[in-house]
Ligand SMILES: [Zn+2]
Ligand SMILES: [Zn+2]
């Protein structure tokens with residue numbers, strides 16, 4: 001519920017102590033009001049009232065000063081005043097006012113600089129947004145500088161574009177405002193590209209995390225061993241590790257296949273070679289490391305690095321190593337908390 005600082009206890013239309021008349025378009029309605037309440041609610045009304053009251057005082061005009069609210073229906077202007085007096089959009093009459101006149105009240109709240117009322121109107125209009133109304137509301141949001149409402153419209157447009165395309169409002173826009181149509185289509189295209197980029201990045205990140213977990217399991221298999229596979233000359237630990245079902249078992253099967261396979265070209269063996277090479281690139285203790293081929297790969301990489309120019313951007317392998325290293329750091333930080341809580345078991 002949006003709320004403003006509460007004005008003094010008074011109501012729009014209450015003639016007692018009223019010192020201004022708010023006149024609606026065409027002068028059909030004249031609503032008695034209090035300049036102090038209006039000035040407190042809106043800086044624009046405060047400035048208008050200051051000038052008006054000063055002018056009327058100087059000219060010696062009798063009676064209440066007049067402030068005009070133009071461009072909206074009488075009912076909407078009256079609702080605007082009621083909401084300014086209430087200082088909030090709760091239930092009852094204020095809720096009814098918002099339901100009936102939110103669009104016009106938004107325009108007034110923008111023109112008279114009443115931020116809390118503007119937010120409330122954005123919420124009320126956004127809650128009733130449909131494929132039929134979204135094009136008109138988008139234009140309203142642009143005219144009233146209402147970013148929250150614009151965002152809701154953009155989301156609905158992206159979600160229900162086929163339905164929006166069939167509406168009368170969209171056809172009208174196509175015929176009369178091709179620039180606006182182009183702008184909306186560009187916005188949709190950019191949002192779609194952003195979504196695709198985000199999905200691709202997430203998928204990549206998942207692969208790096210999986211590789212990082214595989215590296216941890218390879219370390220663990222080659223140092224402690226796990227159920228069926230262990231370091232050379234030692235029996236593996238009999239109890240399965242915490243990652244047995246997700247990563248460790250698959251890696252053990254791959255290692256066993258690698259040790260038995262004699263095919264020249266085998267995708268599974270190729271994968272194992274890549275994992276061993278990745279381990280070697282990440283390993284900082286090749287002299288004492290138990291992982292097969294760690295030292296050999298390290299020496300080969302060092303020879304290759306010496307032959308290459310430093311900082312070659314085309315080194316995709318180097319980039320992969322960096323990404324997996326970063327993923328390892330992140331997962332070790334993420335795992336630190338549960339590890340700390342289980343230190344009592346060690
Ligand atoms: Zn394990
Ligand atoms: Zn194989």
Ligand SMILES: [Zn+2]
Pocket residue numbers: 279280283284285286289290291294295
């Ligand atoms: Zn190693």
